[in-house]
Amino acid sequence: MLGSGLSNQVGASVAALAFPVIGPAGVVAVRQWVAAGVLWAAGRPRLRSFTAAQWRPVLGLALVFATMNLSLYTAIDRIGLGLAVTLEFLGPLAVALAGSRRRTDALCALAAAAAVVVLARPSPSTDYLGIGLALLAAVCWGCYILLNRTVGRHLPGLQGSAAAAAVSGVLYVPVGALALWQNPPTPVALGCALAAGLLSSAVPFLADLLALRRVPADLFGVFMSVNPVFAAVVGLVVLDQHLAPAAWAAVLVIVGANTVSLTTASAPATAKKGSG
Structure with missing residues (x-):
């Protein structure tokens, strides 16, 4: 999990090194x-075996792939890695909190x-444009989570995600x-763009698969909450991007809100399972 998070953010920082030459779109x-x-x-x-009902969420996921990465990388170019990734992280946090009626989640x-x-x-x-693009990436990440669930129900294994990535690549x-x-x-x-693709796509994908075989999904979700912190630290070390003290506090609040929401949501289920 540590390797996945760090690889993803280091990949984004390496990508930023190529922005002055080929721009975010090229990267x-x-x-x-x-x-x-x-x-x-x-x-x-097996694309030829896909039905129309299977293709619809796959195409939606492909559009989300395409929009999410471009908006995020353009935001990184404008407002920095730490701030962009923190705002993007509001997407999965919103999905986690949506529909909840718990007072704890409301406070989060x-x-x-x-x-x-x-x-x-x-x-x-x-x-404001950079902030808006980061929030667009957050919306896309939330849609990615929901669409990925739908694709997973319609297609076996990784076929849906692979098809969506292929369409996005085209x-x-x-x-x-x-x-x-x-x-x-x-x-x-x-070389930086290729390294970014490997560090932000291939390495996290394989690392997450290995991690999820060994740790519960709720623990994995809590650990992924530290990605904004990783982004802020990597942005400081690699790109010399400094966040103000207030921004650091805001990053930690967002990470804390997600951690509290996930841990308190999983605690009752764990207790119920233990009592049975």
């Missing part, structure tokens, strides 16, 4: 192609909302071709 295109190759090899989808939602206000507080240097062929034609890549920039 995302390369990352999508790498992800498509990795997931296709792992899932080996209020705490997260207050932290977002702190992160987006008006100032002469506030980049969608990025013209985008990537245009971006790389307008901004010819240097060997270093292209």
